[in-house]
Structure formats: C-alpha cells, structure tokens
C-alpha cells in the first residue's frame with residue numbers, strides 16, 4: 001500500500017523556494033493554506049499573486065482518491081481519456097456499496113455477492129491503470145487515506161465531499177466530481193477558484209465531555225451550511241495544537257457541512273505522533289525538516305484579522321457538547337438546552353438508535369472514549385435503553401479495537417458492529433426493509449456528519465441528531481435526547497441514581513496499531529494486458545458515449561422541467577440509498593433524476609407538469625418525453641443548489657436526459673463545476689427575485705448565447721403561457737477554458753481531442 005515517500009520528499013524539496021517566492025509576490029506573511037496552494041501550482045514556482053475568491057488557478061495535486069460509488073463513473077470516463085496509466089498516485093476504496101443490516105461478516109458477504117460485478121470492474125480497471133485498490137471491508141476512504149496517504153503540506157483531491165478529512169494531517173484535500181479526478185489522473189491541471197480564507201482561533205483546551213466534534217458543530221452553528229462556501233478554513237491556537245490529529249480530522253471532515261472548499265491545521269506534534277503510530281516515521285522525519293513551511297508564518301496567527309478574510313474565535317474552555325439537527329447539520333443545540341428545544345419543536349425524546357463511527361468519528365481515540373462509557377453500563381448496573389451500532393472506519397482500527405477489548409465492551413451493551421464501510425451514513429442501512437418510506441416518526445443520534453432527511457435509513461420521518469461519539473454513547477445508554485450527562489442522573493437496575501463518569505480514552509493505541517489483512521491490492525507494474533470487462537447487458541455498468549455539444553439553436557423554445565423549491569442537494573438531484581447500485585450505469589440511474597426535489601408549484605416531489613401534454617408525471621419520465629420530442633429543458637433552483645456531495649451524476653443525469661441549463665439563486669461549488677464539466681450551462685439569477693417570475697408553463701429563449709464570454713451575463717427571454725414576456729439576466733462564472741468545455745460538449749471531449 002506504500003505511500004510514495006519519494007513523491008512526498010519531492011514536494012518538500014521545492015516547497016521552500018515556492019513559499020519564499022509566494023511571500024514576495026503576496027507581499028506579506030502567508031497562511032498555511034496559501035503556502036500549500038502556492039507550492040502546488042501547475043506551472044511550478046509562482047509568478048503571480050492571485051486574488052482570493054476571484055482568480056481561477058491551475059493546480060497540480062499530489063494524489064487522487066476515489067470511492068466505489070463515484071469511482072465507477074470516474075474510471076469509465078478515464079478509460080476514454082486514452083492514457084495507459086494514471087499520472088498521479090491514485091487509490092480506489094470500496095466502502096459505499098456495503099449495506100448495513102445484521103453485522104459486519106454477513107453484510108460484507110452479501111455485498112460481495114450483490115456488487116461483485118462492480119467490485120470486479122473497479123479492481124480490474126485499477127490493476128490495468130496503476131491504481132491502488134482497497135477491497136470491500138478494508139475501510140472508509142477518508143480513514144484509510146488519513147492512515148496511509150495524507151501528509152502535511154500535501155494537496156489531494158478525492159471524488160467524495162469528505163476528502164477534506166485529510167486536513168487533519170495538514171493537507172489541502174478537496175472533494176471534487178469524477179470529471180475533475182479524470183483531469184488529474186490524465187495528467188492535466190486541476191482548476192480551482194483561488195479560495196478565500198477563514199481563520200478559526202481555538203482558545204483554551206478541550207476537556208471532560210467536550211470533543212473535537214463539538215468544535216465543528218459550533219462552527220456549523222456560526223457559519224451555517226453556506227458560510228464556508230468558496231473558502232479554506234484554517235484552524236490555529238492552543239486548542240488546535242493540544243488536540244489529537246484524528247480529532248483535527250473530524251473537524252476538517254465536517255467542514256464540508258459548512259460548504260468550505262476544505263479545512264486544514266498547521267503541522268504540530270500530534271501529527272508527528274500520528275504519522276509515527278501509523279508506520280510513517282520517514283514522512284514524519286521529512287516533514288520535520290521543512291516544518292516552518294507546514295504552518296503559517298508566525299505573524300499570521302498573532303494578528304489573524306490582517307491575513308484572513310474572516311476570523312472566528314471559539315473558547316474551548318467553555319464550549320459545551322452539542323447536538324446538531326434534525327435535518328440540517330447547522331442547527332446546533334448545546335446539550336444543556338436540548339430539553340427545552342425538543343419540547344418547543346416537538347422532537348421525540350425517545351432515542352431509538354445511537355450510531356457511532358463512520359469516516360468522521362472512528363479513530364482509536366473516539367472509540368476508546370465511547371468504550372469507557374459503555375464499560376460503565378456493567379460497572380454501574382445500568383441497562384442501555386437504545387439500540388447501539390458501531391461502524392469502524394478501517395480494518396486497522398477495527399482489528400486494533402478488537403484486540404484491545406473495546407468490541408467486547410460494546411457487545412456487552414448489545415451493540416451491532418457493522419462492516420468497515422459507510423453503511424448507515426449513506427442510506428445503506430436496511431433498518432426497515434422495504435418500508436423505509438412509511439417508517440414512523442422517530443429520533444436517532446449519530447456521530448456521522450450529515451443528517452438530511454432520509455440520509456441514514458431512507459425514512460423521511462427519522463429525526464437524526466449529530467453529536468460526538470461519547471455524547472451519542474451516553475444518550476444511547478440513557479435512551480433520551482434530552483439527557484445531559486454532565487448534570488443528569490440515571491436510575492440503575494438496583495433502583496439507585498448514578499451518574500456517568502466523564503469519558504476517558506487514548507489518543508493512540510498504547511500497544512500500537514495492528515492489522516492482519518488491511519485489504520489493499522497493489523496494481524500490476526504493467527497493466528497493458530489486463531482486460532476490463534463490462535457486460536453489454538449489465539444493469540450496473542454501462543460504457544459511456546460522448547455527449548453531443550448543446551447547439552445554440554436548441555436554446556430557443558426550451559421548456560421548464562422543474563422549479564425546485566427550497567433545499568435541493570445532490571441527494572435530491574440524484575438520490576443515494578438503493579440507487580447507489582446504478583452509479584456505473586448512466587441511463588439506469590437517470591431514472592432517479594431530481595425525484596427528491598420539491599416542485600415549487602405544488603410542493604410535491606417527483607410530480608411536474610409536462611407542457612407537451614398538460615399532464616403531471618415523474619420528473620425523469622417527463623424529461624424523457626421532452627428528449628423524445630427534441631426539446632431542451634431548464635431547471636430552476638433556490639440557494640446553494642447542489643450542496644451535499646461531489647457526485648457528478650447530479651450533473652451527468654440531467655445532461656444525459658436533455659436538460660441544457662440550470663438557473664439558480666446560488667450554487668454549491670462542486671456541483672457548479674460538475675455542470676460545467678458536462679458541457680451544460682450553470683447560471684445564477686442576477687436578480688434573485690426573478691426566481692419568482694418563473695411560471696409552470698414557461699418557455700425560455702437564450703438571446704445572446706452566441707456571445708457567451710467570461711464576465712458577460714447571458715440574457716434569457718421568458719415567455720409565459722398567456723404570451724407575456726419577462727427578460728432575465730443570468731450571471732455565470734465560466735472562464736475561457738470552461739466555455740470551451742461547453743462548446744465541445746464536455747470537458748472530457750476536450751481532453752480526448754487534446755490527447756488525440
């Protein structure tokens with residue numbers, strides 16, 4: 001599984017010169033984020049100063065990581081790029097396609113039967129093109145990356161929004177769509193708008209019941225799901241350096257929940273300890289030699305207001321444990337106020353299930369602290385009131401916590417240990433069998449990162465609250481959402497009132513990490529003879545055909561497909577859960593396109609007017625009718641359209657079905673880029689109130705698409721059913737290269753042309 005120490009040393013060797021040059025160009029001391037960005041420019045040593053939030057910059061990431069759900073489409077695309085091998089170290093991780101039902105062993109066996117076609121495809125493509133393959137059960141992408149590949153000062157991209165987790169080890173790690181990964185795997189530059197910078201000063205130190213998770217739950221409260229958009233969040237201060245490396249990973253992981261491009265921490269001793277504990281002493285030694293480049297210049301943290309676009313300060317000495325939710329990760333409630341909040345909102349107090357683990361919170365420290373609470377159940381003659389599950393993040397963590405007795409401790413409170421995979425975090429939790437949509441109103445608490453409706457179990461009536469693993473464990477023991485372990489007593493089996501002692505754990509395993517089979521398969525040195533098989537009648541995999549460019553004349557007489565009301569995440573555009581099985585088959589997965597989006601005209605999901613017949617039907621079926629009639633369509637949306645994940649399916653599916661443009665109040669960054677990559681028009685209302693002008697029977701005419709150019713808004717004529725007209729100005733953020741993608745039909749079409 002060898003990480004590439006020579007590659008890392010190469011990055012460090014050029015870092016000093018590049019950082020010095022950047023400091024000179026910028027004309028002031030540099031933040032860590034700037035040092036990493038400026039030392040990863042595609043053109044090498046910096047020659048320009050970039051304007052944050054404005055300039056598009058070409059970068060050269062050090063690594064790529066893909067998870068199984070997104071890797072399918074990414075690798076299907078890469079196969080068309082005409083390259084014999086990936087250009088940068090790349091790994092594929094099988095973690096999303098494993099359903100959690102009864103427990104690790106049986107669940108993994110079932111996944112290997114039901115998804116073997118996909119796993120075999122991914123393994124063979126990996127083998128052919130020089131990609132490291134982590135088989136099902138090896139672990140969740142971000143935990144495996146943190147344990148094996150992340151390194152201070154590095155830059156990586158991954159086809160998953162929580163790639164940002166690697167910021168815990170001082171990287172700039174960014175979640176992208178598969179199309180971006182294809183660029184980098186093909187040896188091309190990766191383009192990003194130079195981010196703004198948010199500094200978060202952590203005063204004081206964590207103690208008692210408060211955990212790193214509470215830091216990010218508080219940040220989400222302050223910034224909301226949109227507040228980090230287009231920015232890198234850089235944490236510093238005593239609270240940062242006194243925290244474990246894996247705790248930093250948790251904080252960076254959930255930076256995705258505030259929309260941040262990524263989050264990072266400066267190099268410190270916790271990272272050194274973690275690197276050595278995970279058998280990477282040579283990386284730690286190399287990092288020590290350049291450590292001044294792996295954190296901000298000292299002036300920055302002394303006077304952060306002068307160097308960051310925004311500064312937040314959180315005092316860890318007074319930070320309380322929080323629960324965030326339901327239905328959005330930024331609705332924060334300190335545990336002492338939960339009783340009041342639950343009553344005011346009529347949230348069910350009875351907690352059905354507590355779930356810990358996932359890529360966000362399954363470090364040795366998390367598990368050992370949670371286990372210290374589980375152990376008290378027997379010691380204090382308690383009985384656990386809620387169901388309880390653990391999802392380890394990697395086989396290395398699972399093996400080590402089993403060796404150290406924690407799995408036994410959890411088993412003693414009736415826990416279910418799921419496979420080292422995403423499972424309940426991504427709707428792959430068979431909690432109700434086929435009846436998820438009729439499931440009762442109920443409350444669960446988990447230590448994952450997302451809690452959108454249906455995210456965990458497919459039940460829209462499940463209220464999911466996000467908290468630290470230790471708080472989730474305490475609440476599961478008590479069985480009540482309003483249980484405050486710092487003040488509340490529990491009645492034990494002997495009728496006595498007892499309190500839980502504060503959680504205690506270990507930052508790293510005292511006996512070291514251990515594992516028998518980590519689950520890694522190295523690729524062949526020369527994979528040219530490896531055959532990649534995709535059955536022509538496969539339901540799961542479909543070789544891709546290139547998208548035809550959208551002709552300017554087809555942008556006249558367009559129809560409205562749907563005007564989405566309120567939140568429209570990538571889950572609403574391309575649902576996960578049972579649909580994950582079709583991630584490698586574009587036409588089949590297109591049958592879920594926008595079925596979760598709420599139609600602004602009737603507030604129903606998957607129920608839109610077909611302007612050709614006047615009848616109402618499902619979104620994909622209606623769109624297929626327009627496609628058959630040769631009519632392009634437009635999707636209208638609200639703020640932060642496409643937030644949630646990096647899946648390019650949310651762009652490819654509408655594109656495949658014939659949607660030409662998406663016009664919204666604002667976009668989530670990754671989704672906007674994905675639409676551009678697929679050769680579509682991603683537009684924003686110049687005047688947000690124009691959203692209200694759009695009617696159900698509207699026809700759209702793009703008046704000046706022939707003059708499509710950077711910084712020049714487009715004009716759209718909206719013709720209403722009564723013949724009246726409005727003119728809408730649509731802004732866009734396309735640069736010249738992105739306009740070329742539109743003209744060629746997709747970014748991939750352009751890559752192929754350039755490789756020909």
Ligand code: SF4
Nearest residue numbers: 162358359422425426
């Ligand atoms: Fe898997 Fe959930 Fe982590 Fe995504 S956030 S990688 S679904 S565990």
